[in-house]
Amino acid sequence: MTKQAGNKNTIYSVSNSIKRFKRDINQWSITTLTIVFIIAIPILTIFFKLFSGPGETWDHIVKNLLPKYLTNTSLLIIGCTTLVLLMGVSAAWIVSRYEFPYRKQLEWLLILPLAIPSYITAYSYAGVFDYGGTLELLFRTVGTTLPKIDIMNVSGLILILSLSLYPYVYVSARTVFLTQANNLIEASKLLGVGEFKTFFKLILPLARPAIIGGLILVLMEVLNDYGAAKYYGVSTFTTGIFRAWFALEEPETAVYLSAILVTIIFGLIMIEKWQRRKIGYHNDIKNNVILKRKNTTKKKRWLLFFLASIPAVLGFIIPVLQLLYWASLTFTTVFSWDFMSISLQSLSIALLAAVLTVGFALGLIYMSKWNKLKLIKNLTKISILGYAIPGAVIAVGVMIPTLIIDKWLNRMIAAAFDHNIGLVINGTIIGLTYAYMVRFLAVGYNPIEANALKIGDRLAESSRILGKSNIKTFFKINFPLIQKGVISGLLLVFVDVMKELPLTLILKPYDVSTLAVKAYEYASDELIAEAALPSLLIIITGILPVIFLNKLITK
Amino acid sequence: MNLLEVTTLSKSFDQGKTMALDQVSFTIKQGKVIAIVGESGSAKTTLIRLISGLETPDYGVIKLKGEVISSLETMVPPEKRNVGLVFQDYALFPHLTVAANVGYGIKDKTMKEARIAEVLNLVGLAGYEKRYPHQLSGGQQQRVALARAIAPQPELLILDEPFSNLDTMLREQLRNEIFEIIKKTAITAIFVTHDTEDALAVSDRIMVLKKGKLIQKDKAKALYKKPDTPYVASLFGTIIELKNNVLEEFGFTPETNKHYALRAQDIKIEKTTKYQLEVQLKRVQFMGEYYQIEVITSNGNQFMIHAPKKYKQETLTIGFNPKNLLVFETN
Numbered sequence: 001m002t003k004q005a006g007n008k009n010t011i012y013s014v015s016n017s018i019k020r021f022k023r024d025i026n027q028w029s030i031t032t033l034t035i036v037f038i039i040a041i042p043i044l045t046i047f048f049k050l051f052s053g054p055g056e057t058w059d060h061i062v063k064n065l066l067p068k069y070l071t072n073t074s075l076l077i078i079g080c081t082t083l084v085l086l087m088g089v090s091a092a093w094i095v096s097r098y099e100f101p102y103r104k105q106l107e108w109l110l111i112l113p114l115a116i117p118s119y120i121t122a123y124s125y126a127g128v129f130d131y132g133g134t135l136e137l138l139f140r141t142v143g144t145t146l147p148k149i150d151i152m153n154v155s156g157l158i159l160i161l162s163l164s165l166y167p168y169v170y171v172s173a174r175t176v177f178l179t180q181a182n183n184l185i186e187a188s189k190l191l192g193v194g195e196f197k198t199f200f201k202l203i204l205p206l207a208r209p210a211i212i213g214g215l216i217l218v219l220m221e222v223l224n225d226y227g228a229a230k231y232y233g234v235s236t237f238t239t240g241i242f243r244a245w246f247a248l249e250e251p252e253t254a255v256y257l258s259a260i261l262v263t264i265i266f267g268l269i270m271i272e273k274w275q276r277r278k279i280g281y282h283n284d285i286k287n288n289v290i291l292k293r294k295n296t297t298k299k300k301r302w303l304l305f306f307l308a309s310i311p312a313v314l315g316f317i318i319p320v321l322q323l324l325y326w327a328s329l330t331f332t333t334v335f336s337w338d339f340m341s342i343s344l345q346s347l348s349i350a351l352l353a354a355v356l357t358v359g360f361a362l363g364l365i366y367m368s369k370w371n372k373l374k375l376i377k378n379l380t381k382i383s384i385l386g387y388a389i390p391g392a393v394i395a396v397g398v399m400i401p402t403l404i405i406d407k408w409l410n411r412m413i414a415a416a417f418d419h420n421i422g423l424v425i426n427g428t429i430i431g432l433t434y435a436y437m438v439r440f441l442a443v444g445y446n447p448i449e450a451n452a453l454k455i456g457d458r459l460a461e462s463s464r465i466l467g468k469s470n471i472k473t474f475f476k477i478n479f480p481l482i483q484k485g486v487i488s489g490l491l492l493v494f495v496d497v498m499k500e501l502p503l504t505l506i507l508k509p510y511d512v513s514t515l516a517v518k519a520y521e522y523a524s525d526e527l528i529a530e531a532a533l534p535s536l537l538i539i540i541t542g543i544l545p546v547i548f549l550n551k552l553i554t555k
Numbered sequence: 556m557n558l559l560e561v562t563t564l565s566k567s568f569d570q571g572k573t574m575a576l577d578q579v580s581f582t583i584k585q586g587k588v589i590a591i592v593g594e595s596g597s598a599k600t601t602l603i604r605l606i607s608g609l610e611t612p613d614y615g616v617i618k619l620k621g622e623v624i625s626s627l628e629t630m631v632p633p634e635k636r637n638v639g640l641v642f643q644d645y646a647l648f649p650h651l652t653v654a655a656n657v658g659y660g661i662k663d664k665t666m667k668e669a670r671i672a673e674v675l676n677l678v679g680l681a682g683y684e685k686r687y688p689h690q691l692s693g694g695q696q697q698r699v700a701l702a703r704a705i706a707p708q709p710e711l712l713i714l715d716e717p718f719s720n721l722d723t724m725l726r727e728q729l730r731n732e733i734f735e736i737i738k739k740t741a742i743t744a745i746f747v748t749h750d751t752e753d754a755l756a757v758s759d760r761i762m763v764l765k766k767g768k769l770i771q772k773d774k775a776k777a778l779y780k781k782p783d784t785p786y787v788a789s790l791f792g793t794i795i796e797l798k799n800n801v802l803e804e805f806g807f808t809p810e811t812n813k814h815y816a817l818r819a820q821d822i823k824i825e826k827t828t829k830y831q832l833e834v835q836l837k838r839v840q841f842m843g844e845y846y847q848i849e850v851i852t853s854n855g856n857q858f859m860i861h862a863p864k865k866y867k868q869e870t871l872t873i874g875f876n877p878k879n880l881l882v883f884e885t886n
Contacts, residue, residue, distance in 0.1 A: 011614040012571040019627040024611055372611055458646040461609050464633040465640045466660030467707060476659075480650050 021373070028370035028470075032380060035364050039383035039438050042397025046258050049400060055250030061240075061257075068235050069257075072154055073264070076222050076236065079158035080165070084218050087162065087311040088169025089211060093199065094308040096177035099293040100301040106308055107174075108547065113315030114167045115542030117499040117516065119227025120535040121164040123523050124319035125151060126231065127326065134322060157232045161225060163315040165218040170311075172214035176207040182291045209276045216272045223265060224390040226502035227520055237261040238502060241392045245506065251400060258393040265388050320539065326532035334533045339518075343537060346514040349429070350497040353436040354444070358489045360437055361444040365452060366478065370470045384442035391439055391503030398435040398507060402426040432507045439503060440496050444489035451485025452478070491545040498541050557621075558743045559583040559606070559711060564615035564625075566601055571613070575601050577767040578615065583711075583743060583760075588734065590754035590775075591747045592790060593764035599747045602764065603713045606745070607640045608633035619710060639709035639742075643716040645700040647688035653699050654684035660707035674702040677736055694725050701733060705740060712737065714746035718753060730757060751790050755779065763787050781881075785816055788881050793819040793861065801856045805830040807877065812885050819845075819861040821879040828874030835870055 010016070094100075095107045113121070128134045129151050139146050151159065181203050188198040226238045237257055244253040296304070327334075368380040386394060402425040413421050425431045459481070463473040479486075501516045508517060515534040522531035559582065566576040576598045583589050593599045604610040606617060608624065608631060617625040619638070624631040647656050658671045675681050678698040688696055697717065704712055717733065718726045734757040737744050748754055754761050755775050762772040763786075771783045782788035785796060796816040799809040807830045809815060834850040837857065845861045850871065860873060 008571045008574070011565055016614065016627060020611070020613065023628060023630050458642050458644060459648060461633070462640070462642060462646040462648075462703075463659070464609070465607055465636075465638060466703070467634045467662060468659075469632075469634055477648060 024372040026371060028367045029373050029376050032364065032368045032371045032376050035360060035367070036376075036379050036383045039360075039386065039441055041401055042394050042435070042438055043262075043385070043389065045397045045400050046255055046262065046393065049252065049255040050259055053252065054256045055244070055248070055252035057244075057248055057250055058253055058256060061244075061253060065235065065240060069237050069240050072234055072236050073223070075154050076158060076161065076234075077219055079155070080162050080218060080222050081215060083158065083162035084166045084169050084215065085211070088166040088214065089173050089204075089207075091166075091308050091311050092170045092173035092177055094304050096174055096181070096291050097294060098301075098304050099295050100304045100308075102305060103293075106305070106312060109312040109316065110170055110308070111167045112312065112543060113164050115495075115539050116164055116316065116319055116535075117227070117501065117538060117542075118161050118164040118221070118225050119231065119501055119516075119523075120323070120519060120531075120538065121315070121319050122157070122160045122228035122231050123519070123528055123531055123535065124322040124326075125156070125160055127322050127528055128318065134325065152232045154232075154234050157228060157234045160228055160232070161222050163311065165221050166311055166315065168217040168221075169211055169214040172210040173207055176210045177203065178291050180206060185291070212272055212275055216268055219268055220265060220388055220390075223261060224392075224502070226392060226505070227523075231523055237264075238390055238392045241396060242502070242506075245396065245399075251396065254396045255400075258390075258396050261393060262389060265390075269388060320536075323532040323536050323539075326529040327536055330530045330532060334522075334530050339533070342513045342518050342534070343515060345512055346498060346516070347541075349432070349512075349514060350494045352429075353433050353440070353497045354490045354494040356433060357437045357440050357493045358444040358448070358486060361441055361448055361489060362486070364441075364445065365449055366470075366474055369457075384445050386438045387440065387442035389439070391435075391500060392506065394435055394439050395503045395506035398431060398438070399426065402431050402434075427507070427509050429509060429512065432504065432509070432512075435503050435507050436493075436497050436500065439500070440493045443496055444493045447488040447492065448482060448485040451482040455481050488545070488548065491548060495542050495545050498538055556585050557582045558585045558619065559745075560616075560618040560621075561606070562616045562618075564602070564605060564617060565613050566598075566605060566610060567613055575767050576605070576612075579764075579767075579769045580615075581762060581769060581772055583745065586741055586743055587759045588737060588744045588746070588757060590758035590761045591745060591764060592749070592751055592754050592761055594749060596766065597764040598767040599749075599764055600715060601767075603640070603715060603745065603747055606711075607638045607713060608636050637707075637710045639704035639707070639712040641697075641700045641704045641712070641714045641717055643719060645688075645696050645720075647696055647699055647703070649688055651687075652684065653680065653686050653688070653691070656688065656699055657702045657706050659703060662707060670706055674706045677705075677739070678702045679732075693721055694729055697721065697729060698733075701736065705736075705742065710743065712742050712744040714744065716747055716749070718748070718750070755791070763790065782883075784883060785881075788816060788818075794881065795819055795822060795858060795860060797858065798856065800854070801852065801858065802830075804852050804854055804856065805832045805874070814883050814885050816881045816883070817875055817879060818881070821875055822860050823874050823876075824860070824862055824866070825872055826874065828876050830877065831872055831874035833870050833872050836866065836868070839865060841865075 091110050095103055095110065126133075129149050130136075131148070135146070135149075150156070184202045184206065185195075185198060188195075188202060193201075223236075224238065225236070226242065229236045229239050230242075237260065241254045241257050241261075244250050244257060295301075364380055364383060368377050371377060403423075406423045406426045409424055410421060413419060425434070455478075459477050460473050463477045464470070468476065498514070499516060500514075501520055504514055504517055505520065508514070513521075515538050519531040519534040519538070522528065522534070561582070562580050563578045564576060564580070565574060565578050567574050579602065591599050591602065601610065605612050605625065611630055612625050612627075614627065615625075616623060619636065623629050624636055648659065651659070653675070654671050657674060658667050661667045661670050663670075671684070672681065675684065678701055680695060680698055680702065683691070683695070683699075688699065691699065697720070701714075701717075714733075718730055721729060730753060746753075746758070751761075758775060760772060761775050761778050763770050763778070765786060771778060771787050773781075778787065779791050782791075785794060788794045794816040795818075796814070797805075799814065802809045802815060832852060834852050837849040837851050840847045840849075842861075845863060846865050848860050848862050848866065848871075849857060850860060850873070851857045
């Protein structure tokens with residue numbers, strides 16, 4: 001019946017494999033590869049720069065500073081993990097399991113600390129606990145004094161970072177509790193197991209992968225932080241990179257510190273991957289009923305309300321009140337044409353970065369689909385790793401190659417036209433936007449990819465078979481159906497760029513400023529009350545997608 | 556004339572460790588309706604995705620109207636193949652109306668409106684132009700999907716499990732309707748199914764796929780009467796394989812290197828046939844449409860037969876006519 005063409009060996013012979021490769025490689029393989037390469041440049045730079053050896057002060061750093069960086073970083077990781085789990089998981093459990101007054105309002109209020117960048121929370125708490133700060137004033141008005149509490153240290157930083165980052169854990173734990181805990185609770189009840197035991201023996205282990213997933217995001221943010229650590233005088237890898245770059249002017253040393261930091265992060269990611277793989281926790285959400293909430297006595301209900309509101313009050317309400325108070329004091333001095341222009345710059349840079357990042361994300365998602373080589377398809381995942389890499393590291397990784405390219409461009413143009421064009425990428429909006437893209441590509445990529453997965457490939461395939469090319473299919477079928485994902489991607493990248501500090505500080509053009517940089521500059525100049533207005537503006541833009549995100553989860 | 560010519564077509568999804576489709580060759584003549592039958596995992600879907608250009612083959616050649624559309628060197632993209640495909644889940648564009656769905660693939664813009672009206676009329680959905688897919692029943696969606704696929708007048712129409720999403724009542728009616736439409740348009744069609752009843756009812760020829768290999772291709776009747784393997788035979792109803800020593804007990808002399816089976820209904824009970832045998836009843840089990848009886852011969856050979864009614868006696872005379880014997884080569 002079948003004509004014998006030989007066996008597998010001939011089908012998969014080298015010459016046939018080459019023929020298939022020639023047939024399957026297309027323009028999309030090349031474009032996908034190009035995008036991946038462009039996004040990977042900063043990390044490749046760090047990697048290859050490692051081989052050219054450390055700077056002169058490296059020995060001094062290893063001896064005197066590195067131990068401090070390492071202990072501080074470990075303390076931050078351990079401290080934040082403990083606090084964030086405590087606050088995030090317990091708040092998530094209380095609001096998903098119990099009915100109490102203002103539960104619905106509290107449920108989204110608990111997410112709002114995400115809208116405040118950690119350095120801003122740090123500034124406001126510095127003000128609360130400062131000499132002559134808000135707390136002291138409050139106590140003085142009731143006629144007592146209180147012993148001075150110093151929070152400008154590692155413990156204080158742990159508290160601040162935990163208060164501003166616990167929502168990552170809260171959100172991921174709550175999703176699992178709401179969608180998957182009901183069956184377990186009912187089964188436990190039938191078996192006569194108590195509520196307490198059910199939570200610790202069944203529900204918590206079930207939610208563990210999601211909780212640790214959220215925790216990893218927290219730790220990535222902790223390692224990314226520059227503003228809060230700098231202000232509280234805690235030496236970390238990020239502040240070390242800044243020091244090496246600006247104070248010591250040793251890029252090589254910055255590269256070495258970056259490499260250690262990235263290694264720590266990849267270690268964390270590996271742990272996360274490993275814990276996820278160990279047990280198949282997957283529980284089909286479709287068949288699960290939303291968790292039924294328990295009613296308790298009136299007293300208990302208020303106790304629950306009180307407990308669950310602690311993280312929201314400390315993480316959002318107090319900092320915002322402090323900022324509002326400051327803003328009322330400094331509004332007239334801060335608000336000026338200059339300030340308006342900075343706000344406008346900030347918004348336009350964020351908008352530009354969001355549009356470009358989402359554009360690249362769309363390109364990456366669809367072009368890698370149109371490309372037929374599996375190898376290249378697998379490579380695309382590399383380009384969304386930027387989110388794991390601290391802003392300061394990406395800044396270093398962008399700075400080095402763009403300087404080289406700029407020098408080369410200048411030489412070429414000077415030779416050809418006898419004209420000096422100056423820096424084109426480095427220290428310009430182009431370089432800055434590029435760095436944002438590298439850092440936040442995943443932020444734009446994930447919601448779009450999730451949407452595209454939900455829609456599936458059938459519709460696009462139908463369109464192809466009905467005679468429409470890839471590009472036409474994209475505009476007529478894919479794009480109209482993934483709009484929601486595109487909008488969430490735009491919104492999320494926009495807010496992340498608005499909040500971004502370390503990368504912006506290193507790469508921004510000298511005559512350009514953003515609200516985040518302005519807040520940082522005020523705070524560094526001991527004009528902390530003046531930092532309130534730009535901070536509040538950042539928070540307002542940040543609240544928008546938080547509400548949006550919350551809606552996506554509860555749906 | 557051969558419309559489609561497939562030669563040693565092969566595909567693996569793990570670089571050759573396991574072959575999803577293993578050197579399949581066949582041809583389809585213009586205007587014929589071919590059914591591809593196979594269990595899940597037989598690579599039916601892979602085969603049609605290769606033909607429509609959604610997958611690239613690892614080896615082999617596909618020719619449409621004599622032109623190479625897939626080979627080691629060539630890969631004509633799906634939009635340039637002029638092949639129509641109706642997906643199992645219909646894949647109607649949810650954000651487009653029925654008319655826009657049906658008109659989506661029509662290239663000649665001047666003829667568009669007229670052609671939409673024509674095909675909607677053909678599938679009995681005139682007047683539904685402005686509806687959206689989610690406002691239609693499953694059967695209506697199926698017909699829109701068919702209309703959309705035939706509107707651009709493809710050379711070849713492929714239907715992937717076209718009836719699997721419909722309930723049994725609707726299924727038979729729609730099956731006949733749809734194949735009337737296909738016959739009317741004189742289009743060459745391949746349809747994929749795991750249901751042999753569908754295949755027997757509407758196709759000119761049937762291809763049987765098993766684990767990525769084409770194991771038999773023939774006219775429906777021939778395939779039913781002369782299956783090459785017990786596997787193919789069993790796709791079209793229960794068969795009872797009879798060992799050669801059992802056949803000898805019936806008085807039938809089996810040829811060497813051959814083995815035999817009968818379709819369940821071809822074992823006659825208490826009727827005069829050419830080869831007969833008295834057996835003892837061991838166990839009778841009610842199976843709904845028939846009784847399954849375990850019998851034992853005087854030599855101690857045991858096998859199952861199907862009976863239309865319950866037998867209470869201790870022995871039965873069973874027999875068969877030789878023309879009903881299914882004969883297979885022993886490897």
